[in-house]
Amino acid sequence: xxxxxxxxxxxxxxxxxxxxxxxxxxxxxxxxxxxxxxxxxxxxxxxxxxxxxxxxxxxxxxxxxxxxxxxxxxxxxxxxxxxxxxxxxxxxxxxxxxxxxxxxxxxxxxxxxxxxxxxxxxxxxxxxxxxxxxxxxxxxxxxxxxxxxxxxxxxxxxxxxxxxxxxxxxxxxxxxxxxxxxxxxxxxxxxxxxxxxxxxxxxxxxxxxxxxxxxxxxxxxxxxxxxxxxxxxxxxxxxxxxxxxxxxxxxxxxxxxxxxxxxxxxxxxxxxxxxxxxxxxxxxxxxxxxxxxxxxxxxxxxxxxxxxxxxxxxxxxxxxxxxxxxxxxxxxxxxxxxxxxxxxxxxxxxxxxxxxxxxxxxxxxxxxxxxxxxxxxxxxxxxxxxxxxxxxxxxxxxxxxxxxxxxxxxxxxxxxxxxxxxxxxxxx
Numbered sequence: 001x002x003x004x005x006x007x008x009x010x011x012x013x014x015x016x017x018x019x020x021x022x023x024x025x026x027x028x029x030x031x032x033x034x035x036x037x038x039x040x041x042x043x044x045x046x047x048x049x050x051x052x053x054x055x056x057x058x059x060x061x062x063x064x065x066x067x068x069x070x071x072x073x074x075x076x077x078x079x080x081x082x083x084x085x086x087x088x089x090x091x092x093x094x095x096x097x098x099x100x101x102x103x104x105x106x107x108x109x110x111x112x113x114x115x116x117x118x119x120x121x122x123x124x125x126x127x128x129x130x131x132x133x134x135x136x137x138x139x140x141x142x143x144x145x146x147x148x149x150x151x152x153x154x155x156x157x158x159x160x161x162x163x164x165x166x167x168x169x170x171x172x173x174x175x176x177x178x179x180x181x182x183x184x185x186x187x188x189x190x191x192x193x194x195x196x197x198x199x200x201x202x203x204x205x206x207x208x209x210x211x212x213x214x215x216x217x218x219x220x221x222x223x224x225x226x227x228x229x230x231x232x233x234x235x236x237x238x239x240x241x242x243x244x245x246x247x248x249x250x251x252x253x254x255x256x257x258x259x260x261x262x263x264x265x266x267x268x269x270x271x272x273x274x275x276x277x278x279x280x281x282x283x284x285x286x287x288x289x290x291x292x293x294x295x296x297x298x299x300x301x302x303x304x305x306x307x308x309x310x311x312x313x314x315x316x317x318x319x320x321x322x323x324x325x326x327x328x329x330x331x332x333x334x335x336x337x338x339x340x341x342x343x344x345x346x347x348x349x350x351x352x353x354x355x356x357x358x359x360x361x362x363x364x365x366x367x368x369x370x371x372x373x374x375x376x377x378x379x380x381x382x383x384x385x386x387x388x389x390x391x392x393x394x395x396x397x398x399x400x401x402x403x404x405x406x407x408x409x410x411x412x413x414x415x416x417x418x419x420x421x422x423x424x425x426x427x428x
Contacts, residue, residue: 208285264302
């Protein structure tokens, strides 16, 4: 096929050359480009054929070794024990019935690999005996080498795929959340870098053992802008009973996913009524998870908030709520609760909460007649400077600019608000 196509192009080029018309230049260039593509493809195919032929010749010259390798691969396949995997999957099917069909199909695929290998082994019994004796008379090379390839790939794939299935089974017993806990922009002009600090909170079920990890990651400007409103929110959530690839990736208020519908309870906690108000209480074994999700400032949502969250979630939207006092968002970067909880973040210190009393006011007078020239410059790097080793992200050295005289009045900072904490015991 490639040769016929190349011949047609050559015939066309011959006609173009014979006509000698200037307007045919572009056509000739296109035909030459097609020729080069066909030539490259043909060379690649020829190389593949050459390699396959060399492999077959090598196998023919080492028939006893081929038979020995087939025996080794067959032994490895049957030495691999699928019983522990089957037991783990049976337990997972009991704990997570909705995953039973998927898990059974994965285990069936593992057993199918073994069955296919057995068939290849049995069907080449005579050919393997001939190969072991270096007897090539009437030997079906094609069937022998195909069976050898099947046995070899199965011996390698069986433990690999079993490990993948085991990992999927273990994922069902974990829930995890990725919280956006800080944002920062470094550098100036076109050299700016956009960073996000993500806290990953993992809880193992049913024990309720929780661990966390925080790290700064550099993202594109587009990703940074897309997440700009989601400080303090869970930007990814994977519930227990799901695989990691099934994680929810629509931002949501942190912790809401673990709460039952109003008036109900679940493994994580229950709704409690006091003084005519209903609020969510986490059980004691999930206290650490609660504190990490709410940045050690847990304020129980009311049923109205939870219902609004569920309505938004069903439509694939992010729920930001509404603060009853200010009328603005309650959650996310512009949320009143977030601005209190994350007032010490880099995002806050760089003026992210511009309209909040918790913002750093270093750039508030940029348009004032009292502002210094540097503060009016939009390209000046206003990212916070870090000192010491408290951050997990390596920092670039910052050179302080020469001092400039400024008559800008220093802004006053209101005292931090405090709120009474709430202590929850473990439900018996």
